[in-house]
Structure formats: structure tokens, C-alpha cells
Amino acid sequence: MGRTPDTSLKRKRPDPKSTSQTLSDAERVLYNLIRSKEDMGIWTRDMKRETNLQDNVVTKSLKSLLAKNLIKEVVNIQNKGKKHYMAVEFEPSKELTGGAWYVDGNLDTEFIKILKDQCLKHIYKLKVATIEMISESIRRSGLCKVECTTQQISEIVRALVLDNDVMEVRSTETGDFASIPLGTVCYRCSSKIGPGGTSKVGAMASIPCGVCPRINECTPDGIISPRTCVYFNKWLDF
Amino acid sequence: MATQYSIKLAISLISSHFGDLVAKVCECLLRKGSLTLADITRFTELPQAQVKNCLLVLIQHNCVQAFSIQIEGGVGAAPKVITQYTAIFDNILHRMRFPKFLTIVSEELDKECEEILEGLFQHGRLTLEQIILRAVSNQNEGNSTVQDAVRESFVRIVSSHYVERCPASEPFLAPPDEEENPTKKRAKSARLAEEIETLEKRAISAAAPLESERFAVITDTGTDVKSGDRSGSRFLDTAIGEKRKHEALEMDRETMATICEKEVLWRANFEAFIRRLRHKACVANVRARMDDGACTVLNAMLEATRNAESRIKTENSVPLSMDAILAEVMKSEGGRSMTVERVRAALGQLGCRSSPRGAEDSHSVDLRNIIEIAQNDEMESIVLKRYGRDAYRIFRLLSKTGRLVETDKISDITFVDKKEAPKILYNLWKDNYLHMEKLTSQGSKQSDFLLWKVNRSSLWKQILDEMCHAALNLSQRLAYEFEQEHEILQLPREKRVGAQGKRFERIRKVKVILESSLMKLDDAIMLFHDF
Ligand code: SF4
Numbered sequence: 153m154g155r156t157p158d159t160s161l162k163r164k165r166p167d168p169k170s171t172s173q174t175l176s177d178a179e180r181v182l183y184n185l186i187r188s189k190e191d192m193g194i195w196t197r198d199m200k201r202e203t204n205l206q207d208n209v210v211t212k213s214l215k216s217l218l219a220k221n222l223i224k225e226v227v228n229i230q231n232k233g234k235k236h237y238m239a240v241e242f243e244p245s246k247e248l249t250g251g252a253w254y255v256d257g258n259l260d261t262e263f264i265k266i267l268k269d270q271c272l273k274h275i276y277k278l279k280v281a282t283i284e285m286i287s288e289s290i291r292r293s294g295l296c297k298v299e300c301t302t303q304q305i306s307e308i309v310r311a312l313v314l315d316n317d318v319m320e321v322r323s324t325e326t327g328d329f330a331s332i333p334l335g336t337v338c339y340r341c342s343s344k345i346g347p348g349g350t351s352k353v354g355a356m357a358s359i360p361c362g363v364c365p366r367i368n369e370c371t372p373d374g375i376i377s378p379r380t381c382v383y384f385n386k387w388l389d390f
Numbered sequence: 391m392a393t394q395y396s397i398k399l400a401i402s403l404i405s406s407h408f409g410d411l412v413a414k415v416c417e418c419l420l421r422k423g424s425l426t427l428a429d430i431t432r433f434t435e436l437p438q439a440q441v442k443n444c445l446l447v448l449i450q451h452n453c454v455q456a457f458s459i460q461i462e463g464g465v466g467a468a469p470k471v472i473t474q475y476t477a478i479f480d481n482i483l484h485r486m487r488f489p490k491f492l493t494i495v496s497e498e499l500d501k502e503c504e505e506i507l508e509g510l511f512q513h514g515r516l517t518l519e520q521i522i523l524r525a526v527s528n529q530n531e532g533n534s535t536v537q538d539a540v541r542e543s544f545v546r547i548v549s550s551h552y553v554e555r556c557p558a559s560e561p562f563l564a565p566p567d568e569e570e571n572p573t574k575k576r577a578k579s580a581r582l583a584e585e586i587e588t589l590e591k592r593a594i595s596a597a598a599p600l601e602s603e604r605f606a607v608i609t610d611t612g613t614d615v616k617s618g619d620r621s622g623s624r625f626l627d628t629a630i631g632e633k634r635k636h637e638a639l640e641m642d643r644e645t646m647a648t649i650c651e652k653e654v655l656w657r658a659n660f661e662a663f664i665r666r667l668r669h670k671a672c673v674a675n676v677r678a679r680m681d682d683g684a685c686t687v688l689n690a691m692l693e694a695t696r697n698a699e700s701r702i703k704t705e706n707s708v709p710l711s712m713d714a715i716l717a718e719v720m721k722s723e724g725g726r727s728m729t730v731e732r733v734r735a736a737l738g739q740l741g742c743r744s745s746p747r748g749a750e751d752s753h754s755v756d757l758r759n760i761i762e763i764a765q766n767d768e769m770e771s772i773v774l775k776r777y778g779r780d781a782y783r784i785f786r787l788l789s790k791t792g793r794l795v796e797t798d799k800i801s802d803i804t805f806v807d808k809k810e811a812p813k814i815l816y817n818l819w820k821d822n823y824l825h826m827e828k829l830t831s832q833g834s835k836q837s838d839f840l841l842w843k844v845n846r847s848s849l850w851k852q853i854l855d856e857m858c859h860a861a862l863n864l865s866q867r868l869a870y871e872f873e874q875e876h877e878i879l880q881l882p883r884e885k886r887v888g889a890q891g892k893r894f895e896r897i898r899k900v901k902v903i904l905e906s907s908l909m910k911l912d913d914a915i916m917l918f919h920d921f
Contacts, residue, residue: 254808307803314782314790316770326731355911355913355914359864361859363776367859367860370859370863377866378863379870
């Protein structure tokens with residue numbers, strides 16, 4: 153699984169002198185503009201607006217710059233239809249790619265799921281753990297083929313907290329917390345059953361009306377009413 | 391406050407308990423606020439005598455409070471005093487909680503007390519004499535020993551504050567002072583609006599008995615209420631624990647006791663029950679989130695101060711010293727094995743604040759916070775069911791943060807795809823769950839940012855209304871099922887076979903599931919409305 157490193161400037165800068173000689177005026181104008189946008193790149197429509205070049209000139213120049221391997225096309229997460237170009241020496245910014253968790257403009261849900269499961273397993277095993285402990289535990293297990301930074305683990309755990317699979321607690325320095333200094337933020341699995349256990353469903357959410365899309369149209373003597381309600385019929389069908 | 395469907399739910403309760411006429415009068419008061427008898431007659435188009443009877447029923451059952459106020463008498467006429475009636479919304483909804491209240495008493499006190507309470511629920515208000523008569527006729531025997539046992543139970547249930555004296559039947563509300571701050575017109579009109587809103591509240595608080603009298607009971611021990619005879623020596627028993635001092639006082643107290651038994655009206659004290667249920671909800675929530683230790687300590691703290699809370703929605707538990715907490719913890723089964731250190735740790739878990747009251751260390755728990763967490767749980771589980779897991783994560787993030795958060799940031803933190811997040815946010819916003827703000831940045835390129843946050847107060851209100859709607863639906867469906875299977879339910883045991891047996895089994899299950907769902911839903915309604 154390829155993680156895009158955050159550091160840019162990976163590739164060698166082509167020698168600007170040698171290139172400038174072979175460029176036409178229009179190409180040079182465009183190239184300079186694109187390069188000036190650094191890791192943000194620029195959208196074709198914006199190029200036309202900023203350079204006042206003809207449509208066909210822009211298209212032709214772009215083609216030529218691409219062929220000369222001076223610029224590249226990049227995906228913009230915000231709008232995939234918009235053609236974005238960037239000088240080859242830059243790596244697309246977080247705004248364009250969506251950040252470390254995106255691959256080719258899509259959220260890498262597969263990878264996230266694997267990491268989530270791993271974190272959950274390790275937290276369950278450790279009973280209570282700090283981010284560092286979880287990170288360390290995962291690293292030592294060697295199960296995860298990809299190196300993960302502590303920062304990434306912490307983002308994953310934060311999502312697990314939002315999923316209510318994991319709870320944020322503070323160490324009391326007793327029992328399971330014995331080895332963790334008082335007051336340190338730790339994590340533990342929410343449901344007492346362990347990973348995969350479902351949490352308690354609320355009173356409202358466990359009856360048909362609680363999740364009913366028609367509740368606003370439902371009246372005692374209306375066409376939709378609790379007497380004739382199909383959701384109720386299904387619920388009470390023993 | 392009272393939302394559309396909460397009013398409908400209240401009316402349906404009244405209608406099923408007292409019939410449609412009473413419900414009509416009650417509806418009129420719930421929708422229009424305080425009214426005079428003439429107003430009600432006009433609005434309901436019922437004969438005045440009937441309206442009067444309906445009001446009497448509602449007053450008897452503590453659903454309506456009467457009060458008198460002075461109004462301007464028109465040109466040249468003297469101001470006059472009129473009587474108005476106001477519905478007590480909360481007390482009406484409490485009617486669906488009677489089984490819960492009875493359970494509390496049967497668990498904490500005993501069967502006899504439960505029977506007294508049951509009588510009060512049936513009749514609304516009773517004198518001690520009536521309560522005794524009722525007990526005697528239930529048991530078919532009634533010498534003064536039996537009657538004294540009832541008196542004893544009565545004193546017990548009053549001193550636990552589950553029963554109280556009835557409020558004054560028609561307090562007079564003094565007119566508000568006109569001459570205050572004539573220059574500040576705006577402030578005044580604002581105050582006026584507040585006054586109109588709280589007229590009902592003022593009436594209720596004016597009618598309430600003095601705190602010192604509210605639970606004062608003097609029983610006439612040894613007297614037979616049926617014949618008026620006294621058997622054996624006469625004792626006077628007081629719940630306020632005063633001792634007789636002088637012979638001279640004897641006569642007075644005797645008369646007082648007689649008056650107390652024959653004339654003072656008693657009723658269930660809903661406030662005490664709701665407070666109790668609130669405490670239980672807090673303890674249950676802590677048990678689910680923390681460990682047994684924290685739960686034991688919280689329970690002990692609430693137990694020790696149960697009669698010291700003055701309002702239902704107290705923010706913090708009554709402050710207690712470490713020693714008092716330890717003493718109470720020791721009393722409970724699970725607490726006996728707890729060390730001081732463990733108790734201290736539990737207090738820490740509970741986020742206990744030591745309040746700076748005097749030199750003594752005193753601790754109190756933020757109950758409001760626990761209730762809010764419980765409300766969030768309920769709310770979030772609705773979001774999960776209605777909008778799915780991604781929305782659930784987003785909602786939890788926004789609900790926890792409590793501030794405006796930008797779309798991209800939300801999508802990053804919750805791992806919801808950047809293309810999906812705006813759609814989910816939009817759906818939640820459309821259904822009133824979220825509040826949205828647009829921010830336009832004037833950078834190199836003008837761009838819009840959308841910021842979101844949970845619309846807490848309006849959302850809470852909307853959900854409460856939906857819960858009442860759902861409760862109404864559950865009870866209507868239950869009534870409908872009973873109506874449909876009326877004959878099946880009447881079947882004697884030996885005929886419940888074959889197809890009919892199956893139908894009987896089904897309706898039995900339907901009853902169980904609908905009733906238990908309704909009770910659980912009512913817990914949630916209390917959580918959002920009463921706690
Ligand atoms: S009764 Fe049926 S239609 Fe009406 S709100 Fe409930 S589930 Fe929806």
C-alpha cells in the first residue's frame with residue numbers, strides 16, 4: 153500500500169536553462185505560471201484567464217509541456233472534472249489529494265479499516281492504553297505491513313472514539329491503570345463485551361417510529377397512522 | 391416548552407383515564423393557558439355545569455390548579471377578583487408513570503405503603519381518614535390495631551417525602567407592582583412577557599404548602615375511624631418527631647390530630663419520584679460508562695442527600711464531606727470492600743469538584759453533566775439508526791466539540807470521504823440537526839467555506855416532540871390491538887388452542903413489547919423533559 157509522503161520535492165529539478173531554450177513563448181508563459189502555483193497546481197480555465205491565451209494555444213502548449221515532462225496532470229479531490237496541472241517537481245498538496253489517507257483522490261477506506269481493526273484489537277488486549285502504547289504494540293506485533301506514525305495511529309483512535317468503539321478515559325493509577333501516571337489520557341474498548349460488541353440502542357431508536365421517515369405525515373386518523381402502519385405490522389408480526 | 395405532540399400525548403392520557411369531556415376541557419387549558427370558567431365554557435361550547443364537573447375531576451387529580459387574580463374593572467368600575475384555571479402539564483404526563491412510582495415505593499418501603507400510594511393514584515387526593523377506611527374495606531377487618539398499622543405506614547411514606555399535603559385550592563396572586571421603572575419601557579415589556587409565561591408557575595408556587603408543613607403529619611393513634619371510638623389509651627404520633635411537653639398542650643394536639651386526619655388532603659409527591667428516577671438514571675449511566683466503584687460511590691452520595699435537594703433539576707449533587715461519603719459507601723454491599731484510596735479514585739472519575747465551603751473538604755458531582763451525556767447517547771443512537779455510521783461519527787464530533795467546524799476538517803477527522811461528507815452534512819442540516827454558517831474568504835481566489843455545529847436546543851426540543859409523538863403512536867397501536875383482539879383476550883384458558891391459541895400468544899407478545907417499549911420511551915421523555 154503506497155502512502156504518499158508529505159515531503160515534496162522528491163524528484164530532481166530539471167535544469168531550467170536547458171528547457172527554456174526549447175520552449176515557445178506561449179509555453180514559457182504557461183510553464184512559469186504553473187510553476188508559480190507550486191504544490192497547488194492550477195486549473196486550465198484559470199490558466200486561460202490569467203494568461204489571456206487562446207483556448208487552442210493553451211491546449212497545444214499543455215500537450216507539449218506534458219510531452220517534455222515539465223508538468224503533470226493531478227487529480228483534485230474537490231472536483232475531479234477540473235483538469236489540474238502542476239510542475240513535475242512538486243507533489244500535490246493536501247488540499248488537492250485530500251491528505252495522507254487518500255489514494256488517487258479516493259479515501260483509502262480499505263487501509264483505514266485494517267488499521268481500525270488493528271488498533272481495536274491492541275486496545276482490547278492492553279485493556280487501557282495511551283496512544284504511544286498502542287502504537288508501540290502494533291509496531292512490535294509486526295502484523296501491519298505498513299509503517300504507521302504515532303500521528304496516524306492517534307487519528308485512527310480519534311475516529312474509533314467517534315465510532316464509540318473506544319472510550320477516552322483518564323488514568324486513576326489503580327487497577328488496569330496501575331502503570332499509567334495519574335490523569336494521563338488513555339483509551340479502552342467501550343463495550344464490555346470487547347471488539348465487535350454492539351452498543352446499547354436508545355429507547356427511541358429501538359422502535360419503528362424512532363427511525364420512521366414518515367413520522368411527520370403520521371397522524372392518528374390520517375392515511376398513515378399507527379393503526380395501519382406497515383412498520384408496526386412488521387415489528388409486531390410474531 | 392410544551393410541544394405540539396406532548397400536548398396531544400397529555401390529552402390522550404386524560405381521555406383514556408377520564409373520558410372525552412374532561413379531555414376536551416383539559417385540551418382547552420393546555421392550548422390556551424389560564425382561563426376563567428366562562429372562557430372555558432365559551433371555547434369548549436359545553437354546558438357550564440359540565441365544565442365545572444370536568445374541572446373538579448382535573449383538580450381532584452392534580453392536573454389543574456385554580457387561582458384568583460385581580461383585574462382592571464373597565465372604565466369607572468372598581469378592579470375585581472376573578473378565578474382562573476391552569477393545567478399542570480407535567481402532572482398530566484406523570485400519569486403514565488404511576489407503575490414506575492409504585493415500583494419505587496414497593497422496593498424502598500413496603501406493600502402497605504404501596505397500597506396507600508395506589509389509593510392516592512386512584513383518587514387523586516385523600517384525607518388520612520379516607521386512606522384508613524379504604525385499607526380497612528380492602529382487608530375486610532378493621533379494628534384499631536389494623537388502623538394503627540395503616541397510620542404507621544402512612545407516617546413512613548410521608549417522611550420519605552413520597553406523599554405530601556395538597557396545595558391550597560385557590561391562592562390569590564397579588565398584582566405585579568405597576569410603578570417600577572416607568573422609564574425603561576423595553577425592559578418592562580420583556581418582563582411582562584415573562585410574567586405572562588410564568589403566571590402558571592406563580593399560581594403553582596403560591597398554592598404550594600409551606601416547606602415546614604408539607605410533610606407534617608399528626609396521627610390520631612388508637613382511634614377507630616368507623617365508629618369514632620377510642621380503644622385503649624390514646625397516643626399521638628408525629629412525623630416531625632416532637633415530644634409532648636405539657637398537659638395543657640394535650641387538648642390542642644388532640645384536636646389537631648383529629649383535624650389532621652379528617653381534613654387535611656394528601657397526594658402523591660411527583661417531584662420526589664422524579665428526583666428519585668433522575669438519580670437512578672444518573673447511576674445507571676455511570677455504571678455503563680465507568681466501573682462499579684464509581685457507581686457505588688455516586689449511589690451512596692445521592693442516597694445520603696436524598697431529601698436535601700430542593701429542586702429536581704439540581705446541577706450538582708449536595709456537597710458531602712469525605713467522611714460522610716465513606717460512611718454511606720460503607721453501608722452498601724459493594725462499598726464495604728472499598729478502600730479510602732479507591733473511593734478517592736472513584737470521586738476523581740466522577741469529576742468530583744471539591745467546593746470551597748469552609749475548611750472542611752466537601753465533594754459534589756455534576757449531575758447535569760451526567761444527564762447531558764445520557765441525552766447525547768439517546769440522540770446519537772437516533773442519528774445512527776436514521777442516517778448511518780458516517781453521519782453518527784460526524785454528529786458525535788460536532789456534538790462533542792460544540793463549536794463550528796469546517797466541512798473539510800470534519801471529513802478529515804471522521805474519515806468520511808470528502809465527496810460524501812457535504813451530502814451527509816446537508817441532510818442533517820435539512821432535518822434541523824445542524825446549524826450551518828457560510829464563510830467567504832477573500833484570498834487570491836474567492837472561496838466559500840461551510841461551517842457546521844449541532845443545533846442543540848432546537849434539536850432537543852424537536853426530538854422530545856417526536857418522542858411524544860412516538861409514545862402516542864405506541865399507546866394508540868396498543869389500544870387498537872386490544873380492540874381487534876378483544877374476544878381472543880377474553881378466551882378462557884382451555885379454549886386457547888389451535889389458531890385461536892396462536893392469536894392469543896401473539897397478542898400477549900404484542901402487549902409485552904408495546905408496553906415495555908412505551909415505558910422505555912417514557913424514560914427517554916423524562917430524560918429530555920424532566921431531568
Ligand atoms: S406509526 Fe408507523 S408511520 Fe407512524 S411514525 Fe410510527 S412507524 Fe412511522
